Amino acid sequence: MDKRTPLYEIHSALGATIQPFAGYLMPIKYDTIQKEHMAVRNSVGAFDLTHMGEFRVTGPDSTAFLDNLLTNDADVSNGKAYYSTMCYPDGGIVDDLIVYRIGTEEYLMVVNAANLDKDWAWVQSHLTGFSVKVKNESDDTALVAIQGPKAQAVCSKLTSENLEEIGYYEHTTGKFAGVDALIARTGYTGEDGFEIYMKNQDAVAVWEAVMKAGEEFGIVPVGLGARDTLRLEVGYPLYGNDIDHSTTPVEAKLGWVVKLKSEKQFIGREVLEQQKSEKPGRNLVGMMVTGKGFPRHGTPVFSGDRKVGIVTSGSIAPALGEAVCLGYIEQGFQKMGNELEAEIRGKRIPLKIVKLPFYTNGSRR
Amino acid sequence: MSNVPETVRYTETHEWVRKDGNSYVVGLTDHAQHEMGEIVMAELPEVGSEATRGDAMGGLEAVKTAEDFYAPMDGEVISVNEELEANPSLINDDPYKGGWLFAIKASNESQFDDLLTAEEYLTHIGE
Numbered sequence: 001m002d003k004r005t006p007l008y009e010i011h012s013a014l015g016a017t018i019q020p021f022a023g024y025l026m027p028i029k030y031d032t033i034q035k036e037h038m039a040v041r042n043s044v045g046a047f048d049l050t051h052m053g054e055f056r057v058t059g060p061d062s063t064a065f066l067d068n069l070l071t072n073d074a075d076v077s078n079g080k081a082y083y084s085t086m087c088y089p090d091g092g093i094v095d096d097l098i099v100y101r102i103g104t105e106e107y108l109m110v111v112n113a114a115n116l117d118k119d120w121a122w123v124q125s126h127l128t129g130f131s132v133k134v135k136n137e138s139d140d141t142a143l144v145a146i147q148g149p150k151a152q153a154v155c156s157k158l159t160s161e162n163l164e165e166i167g168y169y170e171h172t173t174g175k176f177a178g179v180d181a182l183i184a185r186t187g188y189t190g191e192d193g194f195e196i197y198m199k200n201q202d203a204v205a206v207w208e209a210v211m212k213a214g215e216e217f218g219i220v221p222v223g224l225g226a227r228d229t230l231r232l233e234v235g236y237p238l239y240g241n242d243i244d245h246s247t248t249p250v251e252a253k254l255g256w257v258v259k260l261k262s263e264k265q266f267i268g269r270e271v272l273e274q275q276k277s278e279k280p281g282r283n284l285v286g287m288m289v290t291g292k293g294f295p296r297h298g299t300p301v302f303s304g305d306r307k308v309g310i311v312t313s314g315s316i317a318p319a320l321g322e323a324v325c326l327g328y329i330e331q332g333f334q335k336m337g338n339e340l341e342a343e344i345r346g347k348r349i350p351l352k353i354v355k356l357p358f359y360t361n362g363s364r365r
Numbered sequence: 366m367s368n369v370p371e372t373v374r375y376t377e378t379h380e381w382v383r384k385d386g387n388s389y390v391v392g393l394t395d396h397a398q399h400e401m402g403e404i405v406m407a408e409l410p411e412v413g414s415e416a417t418r419g420d421a422m423g424g425l426e427a428v429k430t431a432e433d434f435y436a437p438m439d440g441e442v443i444s445v446n447e448e449l450e451a452n453p454s455l456i457n458d459d460p461y462k463g464g465w466l467f468a469i470k471a472s473n474e475s476q477f478d479d480l481l482t483a484e485e486y487l488t489h490i491g492e
Contacts, residue, residue: 017402032403033428225402225429294406294426316405316428323406345424345433 005050006142006203014221021224022113024051029223036226037233037318040189041362044148045222046210049195050203051113054141055123058106059132066099066107068266069126071249071258076101081169081186084257085249086122087268091275092245093252095119096237098186100171108182108197110143112239126267142203146210147193147230149363150217155194157213159183163194168365177202177209188227190234190362232324233317234364235286235356241297242284242312242326248272251280251328253356282309282328286356287340289314289323293349295342301327301351302341308333311342317358324358325351367396369487370461374437374480377489381461382437382480385468389477391437392465393425393456396490401427404456407449409467410442416469418476423466425456438476440469 002020011018016027027048029036039045057065066074072084078101086094095115100108111119116138123134146155156163161174161183171184179202187193198206211219228238237243243252250258250272258272289295299311314325325342333340334353341348373381379397383390398404406426416422416436424433445467448455456464471477481489 029402034403229428292406292408294431296431318428345421 005048006200007048007050007207010204010207011048011221016221016223022051022116024113026051027221027223029225030221033223033225033229034316034318036220036222037229039218039220040148040191040222040226040230041319041359042148043217044146044150044154044214044219045226046207046214046219047145047147047222047227048207049143049145050141050200052143053111053113053116053119053136053138054197055109055111055120056106056135056137057109057132058135059130060105061130061132062105062107065127065130065132067264068130069123070099071266071268071272072099073259073262073264074099074107078103079170079172081171081184082257083169085243085254086119087249087266087272088245089267089271091248091250091268091271093239093243093247093249094122094245096239096243096254100182100184102173102182114240140200141197142200142206143195143197144203144206144210145187145193145195146214147187147189147222148191150214150219151191151193154210154214154217154219155183155196158209177206179205181206185365187364188236189230190236190357190359190364191230192363192365229315229318232313232315232326233319233357233359234362235326235358237284237326238313247284247328248275248280250275251282252284279331282330283334284312284326285329285334286354286358287311287325287327287351288354288358289325289342289349290339290352291350293342293344293347294323295325295327295344295349295351299325299342299344301329302343302348303333308340319359319361329353366492367394367399367490368461369395369483369492371483373461374477374482375486375489376435376437376480378435380434380437380466382477384477387474388443388468388470389438389440390465390468391434393434393460394486395460396492397432398457398460398464401425401430401432403428404453407453407456407466409445409449412442412445414442416440416442425453434466436469437480438469438471439473440471442467443470444468
């Protein structure tokens with residue numbers, strides 16, 4: 001039985017296309033994906049992301065516990081957040097996540113909904129030896145994201161916290177729309193924006209206040225369809241499409257969240273270190289479709305007769321009006337401007353390797 | 366509820382077919398365009414190509430999905446909707462008129478009678 005978020009009735013009343021996703025009935029779109037996408041690029045949109053998973057880590061060994069589990073450095077200042085991968089000993093990715101440092105001995109891990117059970121089991125199996133407690137708060141926590149160049153203008157109407165002082169990947173706790181919330185300047189769209197975490201029972205009040213405050217900016221509700229095209233347009237990988245157990249963060253060009261220069265030991269370090277020094281055999285790259293066609297997840301990529309890679313995500317990039325894709329391409333075929341071909345239904349469609357992000361005018365700070 | 370006009374016939378693969386003199390115009394049903402979402406590219410057959418009932422004749426790309434479309438009858442493709450090149454969303458906005466896909470000259474007109482009626486198509490899509 002799929003779960004409903006506290007905002008389900010609202011999505012339903014708005015006429016959203018609702019589909020099961022990661023155990024929840026989630027809004028895929030309310031209007032068209034492209035209109036919702038452009039609203040976020042040009043002004044502001046609101047997302048219900050309650051399906052995401054939240055694990056709270058507390059205790060004296062919180063930092064050491066996360067340093068072992070995560071490829072990124074856990075020990076940031078209170079009020080900061082970071083993106084990281086969590087790897088298996090073979091370097092494959094368990095999940096990618098955002099971690100908020102709430103206090104000296106307290107962190108909040110936000111994981112992908114589709115990986116929730118697997119991540120929870122993984123976290124549980126690595127507690128031994130650390131004086132920490134981990135609590136799964138996913139079922140009690142709602143998440144509303146307000147994203148777009150007008151996001152701060154909307155959110156500043158709903159809180160007395162000085163949002164101007166909250167930098168990118170920083171957060172605070174305080175009142176938002178009259179309820180207790182974690183207010184974070186994070187997102188997955190390439191635009192400026194906030195993610196607001198609150199208790200389930202407060203979600204309706206927050207959503208309604210956001211929609212009302214955003215009215216003057218033309219705020220629209222945005223479904224998971226546009227969330228996917230927005231992240232693709234700025235080249236962010238999606239777990240299950242672009243990264244998974246069979247790929248490593250080094251291959252996925254996420255080396256910036258793998259802290260090999262620090263002394264810290266973490267799961268997967270040995271393999272990732274070796275892969276980095278030898279250069280991986282393939283990398284995740286961005287490709288522009290220069291012909292007519294839409295490569296999708298699983299579409300093979302050729303250079304002449306030689307298969308040199310595979311597409312992992314593909315769609316139209318609504319802000320560019322062009323088809324784009326991400327995919328793993330062999331070393332030696334990934335130079336900027338290099339021309340390759342996707343094979344779709346037996347036909348060759350020309351592609352060109354381009355620099356990421358595809359869309360460069362985002363308002364992200 | 367999907368728009369399922371009684372003036373055309375249907376296939377189980379969600380094409381509609383309209384008899385127009387001795388040619389047959391083919392498009393995607395309202396139900397199917399709604400299921401697919403915003404169509405951003407239509408790959409149409411070539412004029413003059415042979416159509417065999419049930420064969421894939423081309424493909425449609427939506428933002429999130431892709432689907433092939435099929436020949437409802439045997440024959441030869443005599444025209445395609447070139448408007449779709451610049452404006453594939455016509456399939457969403459006007460599926461039974463401006464969004465038509467291709468027309469065939471049928472080699473076996475009795476196959477038209479094998480197609481689903483509006484009532485049968487409604488049952489097929491569970492409405």
